[in-house]
Amino acid sequence: MTLYLDDLRVRRLGECRYDSPFSEMLSTKQTSPHYVSEGDRVLLEDTVSMLAEHDLPPGRVPSFEAAGPRRKIYFDPDRVTAGIVTCGGLCPGLNNVIRGLVQELTVHYRVKRILGFRNGLKGLTAEHRNDTVELTFDRVRDIHNVGGTILGSSRGGQDADEMVDSLVMRGVDIMFVIGGDGGMRAATFLSDAIKARGLDIAVVGVPKTIDNDLPFTDQSFGFQSAFARATDFISSVSVEAAASPNGVGIVKLMGRHSGFIASYAALAANGADIVLVPEIPFALGGPDGLLAHVEKHVRAKGFVVIVVAEGAGQDLIEKHGLPQHNGRGTDASGNVKLGNIGEFLKEAINAHLTAVGLAPTMRYLDPSYAIRSIAANAYDAVYCLRLAHAAVHAAMAGRTEVAVARWRRRFVHVPLSLMTSRRNQVDPDGDLWMSVLETTCQPAQFGTAAGREAVRPAAFSA
Numbered sequence: 001m002t003l004y005l006d007d008l009r010v011r012r013l014g015e016c017r018y019d020s021p022f023s024e025m026l027s028t029k030q031t032s033p034h035y036v037s038e039g040d041r042v043l044l045e046d047t048v049s050m051l052a053e054h055d056l057p058p059g060r061v062p063s064f065e066a067a068g069p070r071r072k073i074y075f076d077p078d079r080v081t082a083g084i085v086t087c088g089g090l091c092p093g094l095n096n097v098i099r100g101l102v103q104e105l106t107v108h109y110r111v112k113r114i115l116g117f118r119n120g121l122k123g124l125t126a127e128h129r130n131d132t133v134e135l136t137f138d139r140v141r142d143i144h145n146v147g148g149t150i151l152g153s154s155r156g157g158q159d160a161d162e163m164v165d166s167l168v169m170r171g172v173d174i175m176f177v178i179g180g181d182g183g184m185r186a187a188t189f190l191s192d193a194i195k196a197r198g199l200d201i202a203v204v205g206v207p208k209t210i211d212n213d214l215p216f217t218d219q220s221f222g223f224q225s226a227f228a229r230a231t232d233f234i235s236s237v238s239v240e241a242a243a244s245p246n247g248v249g250i251v252k253l254m255g256r257h258s259g260f261i262a263s264y265a266a267l268a269a270n271g272a273d274i275v276l277v278p279e280i281p282f283a284l285g286g287p288d289g290l291l292a293h294v295e296k297h298v299r300a301k302g303f304v305v306i307v308v309a310e311g312a313g314q315d316l317i318e319k320h321g322l323p324q325h326n327g328r329g330t331d332a333s334g335n336v337k338l339g340n341i342g343e344f345l346k347e348a349i350n351a352h353l354t355a356v357g358l359a360p361t362m363r364y365l366d367p368s369y370a371i372r373s374i375a376a377n378a379y380d381a382v383y384c385l386r387l388a389h390a391a392v393h394a395a396m397a398g399r400t401e402v403a404v405a406r407w408r409r410r411f412v413h414v415p416l417s418l419m420t421s422r423r424n425q426v427d428p429d430g431d432l433w434m435s436v437l438e439t440t441c442q443p444a445q446f447g448t449a450a451g452r453e454a455v456r457p458a459a460f461s462a
């Protein structure tokens with residue numbers, strides 16, 4: 001997808017006429033290596049070759065509006081009501097973002113009314129719109145020390161017009177939507193419905209997902225805390241597998257379509273022999289298939305450690321899996337329910353090693369919710385706070401249909417629709433995956449493309 005400057009422009013509700021509480025602080029600031037002034041922009045691309053490909057003058061090169069405070073703002077803080085909602089799966093740092101939004105809105109902009117909508121976007125339906133929490137700084141002072149979200153979250157679609165009715169009825173001028181791809185999509189529909197009615201309501205997204213599958217953001221908040229926690233489980237199965245006869249340690253980690261948690265956790269633990277991600281299909285059987293590789297490790301050093309992302313090998317489960325491992329249908333938000341690759345591998349490897357006379361000791365861990373329900377670590381705490389600051393500045397300056405994100409180290413405004421225009425995935429040709437291969441020493445692929453189709457593993461042949 002080729003992006004042009006106009007695709008990256010952010011919609012503004014109107015002229016900024018009020019002095020910002022930050023105007024004095026900003027009066028002497030200009031772009032430096034550590035600051036982007038409000039008149040400057042942040043480049044979308046960062047290699048000489050990519051820039052050369054466009055062959056455009058600097059002013060036309062695709063770039064994002066920089067996030068941060070403005071000297072003039074759009075909303076009169078005295079008259080603003082802000083709303084906050086968290087939606088989708090949990091992720092470390094949700095409470096930090098809520099706290100940061102409330103702190104910035106109340107302490108600096110002196111906004112007096114902030115409503116927390118409960119249980120995700122369901123909280124904006126007619127049935128639930130009056131069941132809100134008044135968010136004051138006192139109410140949120142200590143919430144960053146715990147995981148989850150004090151507002152609750154949910155999945156499932158809602159009618160955009162009904163949600164707009166709720167905003168109008170509750171007098172909301174600025175709505176902050178903290179969510180993943182589904183949440184960002186819903187925020188886009190909400191913005192469209194607001195625009196269609198000609199209403200003066202800003203919608204600002206704060207992208208979140210532990211899967212790190214949202215585009216135009218270096219890494220989503222909470223991801224680092226989640227993969228750091230995941231390393232503990234890799235270490236545990238490594239210790240167990242190494243101490244057991246023909247030990248096989250398997251850790252299944254979240255990551256529906258993107259294997260970032262599996263890749264980063266495996267790199268951090270630096271003890272995995274094999275990493276399997278949804279982006280890279282693999283074959284079980286055959287001389288260069290996964291099972292042969294597992295067997296080689298067990299014969300050579302007595303054990304093997306495998307980290308697998310939940311979305312990996314779904315084609316294999318469908319073809320060869322037992323019915324109880326299959327995925328079934330979709331969840332309330334339309335996300336595909338995945339087959340259980342961890343259980344599938346456990347049985348396939350057990351059967352294979354037993355068949356070749358290496359009866360294994362299987363150690364399987366599926367820490368799923370244990371890695372996303374924790375509090376944010378120090379790094380994510382800072383990141384969440386800074387995203388919250390950026391979101392409040394954007395909203396007060398009348399930016400709408402926008403998400404705040406960190407892109408190539410800078411905080412920027414990304415048009416909401418772009419956040420769902422594609423999925424961030426581990427690039428099989430990228431340097432992250434190369435690091436995984438360098439660390440695990442696993443082959444670039446298990447089985448040839450043809451082999452992946454044809455070979456049926458012994459364990460599952462009828």
Ligand SMILES: Nc1ncnc2c1ncn2[C@@H]1O[C@H](COP(=O)(O)OP(=O)(O)OP(=O)(O)O)[C@@H](O)[C@H]1O
Pocket residue numbers: 087088089090120121122154155156157158179180181182183184185186189208209210211333334335
């Ligand atoms: N296609 C859609 N149309 C309308 N609303 C949607 C749609 N997809 C998602 N939503 C809304 O977004 C909310 C969150 O979506 P979803 O459950 O997919 O989680 P998410 O935001 O993608 O987070 P994560 O992927 O991190 O779990 C849903 O509850 C629903 O309100």
Ligand SMILES: O=P(O)(O)OC[C@H]1O[C@](O)(CO)[C@@H](O)[C@@H]1O
Pocket residue numbers: 089090180209210211254255256310331372
């Ligand atoms: O069980 P839940 O709440 O639907 O969430 C599970 C999913 O949520 C995520 O954490 C984020 O989308 C995925 O990795 C995982 O598949």
Ligand SMILES: [Mg+2]
Pocket residue numbers: 088180181182209
């Ligand atoms: Mg999602």
